[in-house]
Amino acid sequence: MRILLAEDDPMLGDGLRAGLRQLGFQVDWVRDGEAAERELASEVYAAGVLDLGLPRKDGMDVLQALRARRITTPVLVLTARDAVPDRIRGLDLGADDYVVKPVDLHELGARLRSLVRRAHGQMQDSLRCGGVLLAPAARQVSLNGEAVALSTREFDLLHTLMRNAGRVLSREQLEEQLYSWGHEVESNAIEVHIHHLRRKLQPDLIQTVRGVGYTVLRTPETA
């Protein structure tokens, strides 16, 4: 899951980026409000973590501008402003969650997963498609009850596809979701990962729409 982190404090930004990466998130870090607005507006991020006291443009203004442009990327506000009026204003301006510093990294990760899940209309953390069950928090995948070992990229790719089940995603969209800044993407990397996933799981799990992209078909829930 690719996350944008907007935080001007060098030490905290560094810690959050490293910590969220340990939890399996792809993290890009910007240090001012203008960059935060520009990057979140690109809609390649599954969610954003936004500090409010940012240089150049205050976090509240960034949030307001994004929502005015009808950009629905979930945003978690992470701030030192703990007054109730600030919380109310932040949530009313379009924040999906409002967390006061300091925050536990695992809690922050869980809140981000929850935001992304809700943004896709899911009720539960785990995703199911046929016999494939994906648990994002534990980063585990099983096929008909049997655990399957996947690489980080393979897991992220499958997670992105299953999260967007029923939607066709282009190779570029998948690359954007999968790779944070500073990672070179080889031209056929996505094809290679898709190939591995089909081999390790089910050949018909991921469908190719020629000339458009890839999709996982939404299957009726078998409760």
Next chain:
Amino acid sequence: MRLQSSFNSLQARLLVLVLGVAAIVWLAAAALIWRDVRHELDELLDGHLAQAAALLVVQQAAHHEDDKMADAPSLHKYAPRVIFQVFHEGQLVQRSAQAGATPMSETGRGFSTVRLADGSEWRVFATQGAERDVQVYVGEQTDSRSAILRAVLRSVLLPLLVALPLLALAGWWAVLRGLLPLRHLSEALAQRRPEALEPVVLQDVPAEMQPLVQALNGLFGRMERLLESERRFTADAAHELRTPIAAIRAQAQVALGAGADEAQRQHALQATLAGCDRATHLVEQLLTLARLEAAPAGANDGVDLGGLARRVLAELAPGALLRHQQLELDVAASCRVTGNDMLLGVLLRNLVDNALRYSPDGASVQVSVALEAGQAVLRVEDSGAGMTAQEMARLGERFYRVPGHAQPGSGLGWSIVRRIAQVCGAQVQTASSERLGGLAVSVHWPAPDQRAA
């Protein structure tokens, strides 16, 4: 010695004092009257005794051939209080009804006070005729004199007994009226909310109470400033410590979750320690500022600027050398300025520390102390990136940090510098450094007390 609790009441004390003084004055007046009246009375009555004696002598001289004894009739109810005896050649020839047969006094001439056989005390005037054959005694009971005196005294003291309670009542009322402003003040204080610190405003405060009310309002003002700075400190600390603590927490969790990645764990632990240092620095700066804000403005002792600069630079030089920064001090003249040694040290340390902190490795920082047009000037210049006019204008806002710096800072250094300058009566100016190209901060003392070293 313990005072009774009622004497702790101003009203009771005033009342007792007023009544006590009135009673003492009255009693003193009564004593004076007693003395005067007794003296006048004695003179008058003694005169009467003498006159009566003279009459008796004259009368005896006229009738002394008739030497048989005669008792004078008692003609008035007061007659028993006055007696006389007339002797002719040792023979009692005349006496009043109550007089005895023997001479009532041993003194032959003049006044004497005697006690007779029945125990009564008499004032006796004795005299003799011209041929010394007639001896006359006229006596008057001293009791009657005391009775007159007592009557006089009664007429003086009795009104006092009646007047004293009336005086007490009137005094009580007057004191009550007089102390009304004091009661208003205590009521106003009693009705205040405990946390209220606004000044007490009373109508028609008497001159004697003005200092009290002013002192009270001064105290309220000082407490208000102190509480306000405490409140600000608490709020600021709670707010500003969140980010460093969040950073410490995040870095510590990264270290815990680093697993086999030893380099990442090391980095995160270093960052955790740096975060602790930063939080400590922030708390120290906040405390300094809180103390400064509660401190009254006003300069005190003289400080040798050059010597102070030498000490502060010696402290900061090792850190600068580590970053290959050149730190120089130029003391052109010995300047003694108003201020406090400790406060000016904090000011100088903040200025030089800022210059070093926000200048790159290998930069140079120059500190100079000089006299310019009679003014003591302390200048700190650096070869760093400098600041834009907008950034300079925003310096000194609490927690304002010039954006784009990776160096940790509290954003409080400038607030501290400005407040200290204010306390020490100095002015702070920022400009671009002509010599080094970075920022130049100068502190001016308007009227320096300069001395040659």
